Amino acid sequence: MFSFIGRSIIQKTVTLFFVSVISFLIIHLAPGEPSQVDPMNPKFTPEMVERFRQEFHLNEPLYTQYLLFYQDLFTGKIVSWKDNQPVLAKIWERFLNSLPLFIVGTLLTWTLSFPVGIRSAIFRGGIYDRSATFFAYLLISIPGFFFAYVLIIFVVTVFHVPVIGMETFGMGAASWPHLFMDRVWHLLLPSVLGATGGIAVLSRYVRSQMLEVEGQDYVRTARAKGLAPDQVHYKHALRNALLPFVTMFGLILPGLIGGSVIIESIFSWPGMGRMAYEAILARDYPIILTVNFLSAVLVLIGTFVSDLLYLMVDPRIRL
Amino acid sequence: MEEAYAPPHKDTLLLVEDLRVHFRGHDHVARAVDGVSFDVHTGETVCLVGESGCGKTVTALAILGLVPIPPGVIASGKIRLRDTNLLTLTEEGLQDIRGNQISMVFQEPLTALNPVFTIGDQIMEAIQVHEKVSENERRRRCIGLLTDVGIPSPEARLKDYPHQLSGGQRQRVMVAMALACHPALIIADEPTTALDVTVQAQILNLMKSIQHASAMSVLYITHDLGVVSTVADRVYVMYAGLIVEQGTRDQVFQHPRHPYTRGLLASLPSRSKRGKRLYSIPGSVPNPAFKPKGCPFHPRCSAAIAECAVDFPGMCDYGHGHLSRCPPVYSRERQE
Numbered sequence: 001m002f003s004f005i006g007r008s009i010i011q012k013t014v015t016l017f018f019v020s021v022i023s024f025l026i027i028h029l030a031p032g033e034p035s036q037v038d039p040m041n042p043k044f045t046p047e048m049v050e051r052f053r054q055e056f057h058l059n060e061p062l063y064t065q066y067l068l069f070y071q072d073l074f075t076g077k078i079v080s081w082k083d084n085q086p087v088l089a090k091i092w093e094r095f096l097n098s099l100p101l102f103i104v105g106t107l108l109t110w111t112l113s114f115p116v117g118i119r120s121a122i123f124r125g126g127i128y129d130r131s132a133t134f135f136a137y138l139l140i141s142i143p144g145f146f147f148a149y150v151l152i153i154f155v156v157t158v159f160h161v162p163v164i165g166m167e168t169f170g171m172g173a174a175s176w177p178h179l180f181m182d183r184v185w186h187l188l189l190p191s192v193l194g195a196t197g198g199i200a201v202l203s204r205y206v207r208s209q210m211l212e213v214e215g216q217d218y219v220r221t222a223r224a225k226g227l228a229p230d231q232v233h234y235k236h237a238l239r240n241a242l243l244p245f246v247t248m249f250g251l252i253l254p255g256l257i258g259g260s261v262i263i264e265s266i267f268s269w270p271g272m273g274r275m276a277y278e279a280i281l282a283r284d285y286p287i288i289l290t291v292n293f294l295s296a297v298l299v300l301i302g303t304f305v306s307d308l309l310y311l312m313v314d315p316r317i318r319l
Numbered sequence: 320m321e322e323a324y325a326p327p328h329k330d331t332l333l334l335v336e337d338l339r340v341h342f343r344g345h346d347h348v349a350r351a352v353d354g355v356s357f358d359v360h361t362g363e364t365v366c367l368v369g370e371s372g373c374g375k376t377v378t379a380l381a382i383l384g385l386v387p388i389p390p391g392v393i394a395s396g397k398i399r400l401r402d403t404n405l406l407t408l409t410e411e412g413l414q415d416i417r418g419n420q421i422s423m424v425f426q427e428p429l430t431a432l433n434p435v436f437t438i439g440d441q442i443m444e445a446i447q448v449h450e451k452v453s454e455n456e457r458r459r460r461c462i463g464l465l466t467d468v469g470i471p472s473p474e475a476r477l478k479d480y481p482h483q484l485s486g487g488q489r490q491r492v493m494v495a496m497a498l499a500c501h502p503a504l505i506i507a508d509e510p511t512t513a514l515d516v517t518v519q520a521q522i523l524n525l526m527k528s529i530q531h532a533s534a535m536s537v538l539y540i541t542h543d544l545g546v547v548s549t550v551a552d553r554v555y556v557m558y559a560g561l562i563v564e565q566g567t568r569d570q571v572f573q574h575p576r577h578p579y580t581r582g583l584l585a586s587l588p589s590r591s592k593r594g595k596r597l598y599s600i601p602g603s604v605p606n607p608a609f610k611p612k613g614c615p616f617h618p619r620c621s622a623a624i625a626e627c628a629v630d631f632p633g634m635c636d637y638g639h640g641h642l643s644r645c646p647p648v649y650s651r652e653r654q655e
Binding site: 125216217220221222223226227228229236239240243313314315316 | 385417436
């Protein structure tokens with residue numbers, strides 16, 4: 001057990017090192033230079049560009065830049081190239097904005113897909129299963145940006161709630177129940193949208209897992225014991241069907257940092273996804289690389305957590 | 320010819336009459352079990368023998384109401400346990416029977432036990448479903464059952480998961496689970512097929528000794544004539560969803576009356592046949608959706624005559640409860 005933890009920490013540190021090197025190289029190999037993002041800007045005189053390159057060590061060899069960047073990152077001194085703000089503080093602020101979206105979206109996805117998928121599997125071929133299948137494929141095939149506009153138009157015209165941004169502009173003087181409900185409304189739509197695709201895909205996955213397990217011999221044994229159908233489905237079958245989802249549960253962690261670019265852009269939500277997207281357009285390397293590094297860390301932590309969870313739920317696994 | 324059955328025994332425990340289980344496909348109906356009748360008496364060991372796909376497992380599942388419906392359909396028949404017709408029972412009614420009066424031991428002990436629960440949990444659960452007893456009492460009985468089936472240091476094994484046991488031990492656990500509520504009948508569906516020969520003998524002896532101690536009946540479903548010759552009191556030979564021959568073990572083994580039974584016996588390896596090529600019945604079991612006309616065995620039967628392709632005789636009495644679907648006239652014609 002402890003040797004497993006030690007081993008995987010070492011392995012993951014090595015992986016992280018390679019991720020940092022490769023992502024650094026890819027960013028620098030990509031066309032476009034931070035100093036030349038806006039060549040038409042009259043302020044960008046050759047002297048300016050040279051000062052810029054000097055200031056951000058862009059004239060140094062790549063490995064020096066690499067070392068300087070990660071030195072700054074680990075000492076927390078790293079700043080954005082665009083506004084000179086500390087990167088970690090910026091990310092933290094955006095992270096707090098994305099967090100409610102992520103939490104509500106994930107809760108919706110995981111709490112809805114399981115009941116839907118399990119019921120579909122138990123009553124397979126029935127009217128419930130068929131309509132669930134129909135809606136799942138419908139939601140998978142509707143493009144998110146299109147569905148978002150349909151929902152926005154619906155909510156704005158029917159409920160008269162402007163759902164763009166995190167809150168309605170100029171609500172400062174309103175009483176707190178109004179403020180609260182306003183926040184809830186603004187949060188609801190993007191979360192629901194973010195969750196729909198997830199619910200559709202995950203419920204299909206739950207259904208097929210459950211169907212596979214229902215066909216196993218031990219489920220027949222459970223029935224032959226005289227257990228009621230509910231006990232057979234929800235105790236003997238479900239316990240086994242859940243095993244693969246434990247892995248998936250560890251892997252939702254990176255979603256914390258990735259955010260959703262499309263949904264945050266549509267709803268003008270000042271979250272992580274949008275910040276990363278804008279940083280890419282502006283060639284703001286410190287932000288791109290920091291976000292990249294943090295998500296790599298979260299991916300590795302996620303896999304580690306799911307290994308540990310697997311160990312807890314599946315008695316056959318010994319590390 | 321009229322169907323002739325042995326007169327009902329006075330302590331008949333299980334009586335299956337004209338059971339038909341069909342499976343609906345897209346454009347055909349597979350008649351997996353097509354009019355099977357047999358009975359099991361109290362304390363008796365009965366074997367249902369046949370090749371894979373002859374409908375023996377479906378028959379066993381039908382007794383416990385475990386045939387998946389749909390696509391399965393119980394087209395006709397009666398399954399009587401003492402005085403109750405199991406086919407008319409509701410799901411709740413069947414739950415009271417399953418594991419309590421009739422329990423089942425399955426073929427693959429590896430997959431038949433739930434991998435994520437300890438064996439103690441699984442056995443105690445079987446007791447808990449049918450009897451309201453305290454946790455300690457359940458535990459005590461569980462340990463008793465594991466001792467009965469010959470598992471060493473049962474207290475320690477309670478907390479083991481199925482994958483920590485050997486194949487033979489797992490099958491012992493299955494047997495313990497089946498015995499948990501003192502059933503009147505155990506249906507053992509190929510209980511030894513997945514096991515080593517030495518372990519097979521151990522499990523069969525175990526079943527036998529338990530049976531002697533408790534006057535329990537056992538219905539073995541098997542294709543292994545070696546098992547049949549060791550354990551059976553009476554034998555039913557199944558082919559293509561039908562019983563083709565029935566009788567006591569000695570009747571069937573010493574004087575097989577149906578060519579299919581003879582074929583099965585001839586394909587058993589033995590010392591006297593050493594060095595010779597092992598006999599096998601030509602052809603394969605007919606698809607239950609497209610059975611041949613007449614006697615379903617005639618295309619594979621070395622002794623078939625013209626009538627066999629047209630006429631399918633009912634059970635013919637060979638005396639002392641020995642019945643076969645191959646009439647004596649045919650056998651005589653063949654001998655001439």
